[in-house]
Amino acid sequence: MDLALVWFIAIAVLWTGYFFLEGFDFGVGVLLPFTGPRNSVDRRVAINSIGPVWSANEVWLITAVGAMFAAFPAWYASVLSGFYVPMLVVLLSLIARGVAFKYRSNRDSDRWREYWDLAIFYGSAVPAFLWGVLFANLVQGVAMGPDHVVTAGLLDLFTPYALLGGLTTLSLFTLHGAVFLTLKTEGPVRVRARNAALYSAVAAVPSVVGFAGWTQAAHGQDWTFFTAAAAMAALVLGVASTRRGREGWSFLWTALSVLTLTVTVFGSMYPNVLPSTTDPAHSLTVANASSADYTLTVMSWVALVALPVVMGYQAWSYWVFRRRVTGEAVTGESVTAGGGGGDTGTAAVADPGPPRS
């Protein structure tokens, strides 16, 4: 098999890993306002369910983009410059949300936390939407000249198909995040998350069915029929499992839906990586956008050695934090009364330690 194709698959794997992992932490961010009243312990429970892991989830994005740079420089260059404004908005969102997670509890002030909660909400919802828009465009193609410079204007990127793509990732990630919360929390947050999962299914199921169906009908290959169908079926099964309170199964199904949908998108793109709607001859393809074999060989060895190790220790970190997050765990044992939000003035350290005798 030729190395360029191997790296196309590797990049698909990295994006799939990114959407699977950051998908649920985007979802938790989108649902934050619905997990509990302002400044409540409940909201902190929700944030702490992804607290130790969201940052490493985001590294999948950094690795995916870095791999595009190394393995398909022309793809990286055309996509990032051609989608300049959406990428700028994604960056600003990721900045706002990343800082918000870390700084939210650093001051004992209700207004302070409310601002950061807004940053978490928009910082999660906006990229969750824009990734769908972006990938729909990568499948559908954009206006692009012979020098591979994208000539499409900003509004040209928001076609009906692209908007449906955005709605799909937003609603699917929200559902995925809701299911994650049911699995990782206890008490009122778990109950609200279950409801949120069922509500978001109302948007997610038709979006995924519509988007996967449209993708398959207009751009798909023979084999992507099966992954597109699997994306729809897995999602329906995920919702059914949630209804029956089977949280673990439900998470596996929504994860599978994210995974198969991403594979469908990459499969439908191939052999192009960015089709040109101006003239198919100007399209960027796996063959014409890739680096030379030497670079790809070097990168293959690095990935072959490093990726299993990375996946190993990242999985271990999930194992360490496998317990459900509870209000008591978040506020510390010594805080008993009220459970308002004002207990975080001590920042990193909500718990002044067990009472001394």
Add this chain to the structure above:
Amino acid sequence: MEALDLARWQFGITTIYHFLFVPLTIGLSFIVAVLQTFWHRTGRHEYLQATQFFGKLFLINFAMGVVTGIVQEFQFGMNWSEYSRFVGDVFGAPLAMEALLAFFLESTFIGLWIFGWHRLPRAVHLACIWLVAIGTNLSAYFILAANAWMRNPVGHEINEETGRAELTDIWAVLSNDQAWSTYVHTVSAAFVTAGLFVVAVCAYKLWRNTHHGDTGNTGEAPSAREHSLFRGALKVGLVFTLLAGAFTVLSGDHQAKLAAEFEPMKLAAAEAHWDSEEGAPFSTFAVGDTDQGHNPIDVGVPNVLSFLATGEFDGEVHGMNDLQESYEEYYGPGDYIPNVFVVYWAFRLMMGLGLFGIAVAAAGLYLTRGRERLPRNRWFYYAAMAALPAALLANVFGWILTEMGRQPWTVHGELLTAASVSPGVDLGTVAMSLALFTAVYGGLFVVEVGLLRRYIKKGPSHLVPDLDDDEDESTIPHFSY
């Protein structure tokens, strides 16, 4: 005004901003790991307090370094698409390796360290912060190797057909002199910065305690324990700074020699040195006339530049006028002289401010010799507090020297900056993103400094209570967001 100019401003602003946090992350991760190791080995409560206190400050800073780092990775494609197309084959590889080998390590284990105080065995938890420190240092190596390649493009050839650079030898890229020398210089300067961060924080606390008799806004009396903690941490910071400072100076000298070899134009511009000369003087102050190519006023120390550049007092140092002539012959007509004013003063400010920080550390170590001694003179405390911004600015000027001195090239001798910019991104778009980044970064800077001040004022006993006399086991606080 063209999109190119604004794209350069944006790159400069976002990179400099990012690099305010990076050196602190690199150095403080190490210092926190050392403090926690002390605690692990001795079990002394003060070390736990110091670990948590500086750990907290480290984390506030770390968050900002991470989020501004994502911008860096995207920016090459967004604003510099032609650069990315040309170099991706070579330059992308270390970037991808950085993510795969270093960023995952940092991000995963920082999460484990922050939330793992109660869930991991102590030795495993200690290993987590060391892995974070190793991750930050590894990441610095890859990105600096990529940057060094732009100044000394080795291990590649140009594909005639596509006009793109293609990697032929990854080891040449990762192990050439520019790469490791830049690494030693940048990372030791980062350690100096972090060391001076600790020094400045301790100086502030000790000065407040002795001169104002308070510990921030807690209203409590200054505690003797806190005093001894900060005195101890001050010495750790001073020793750290001085050791790292020695490496910074030595590697800086090596950097000058490499510049003479690979980037003679940068060295000449950094010295406002117009005409080739044997036994060239080191300029201490000059007023230049860049149109005529000479300096009406130049106060120099004889032979020192020759020594710095070549190791011999009468070695030959090329001047800008001669280099310009030979570059034109080789690369065709054009202006190959960087902005002499900026490069000349960036060089001096980098050295001056850096040496000031190291001098403060040396003086501090002398003034705190013995077991109990602390300087009485308030000027020491002022100088120690000023040393932190000085070190941060020295880093900034170092990068201005490196990057502005390489102009007009992005890849020395191969690709001009003017040919690197994204052709499809117009002036208005770049203006908007420049304005947004500047505004957001400015706002976040205020937030970050405010938070740091707040936690420094509150002090370590706020995070980890002092040990009561009848207690012999420290309670580790519980972390959550």
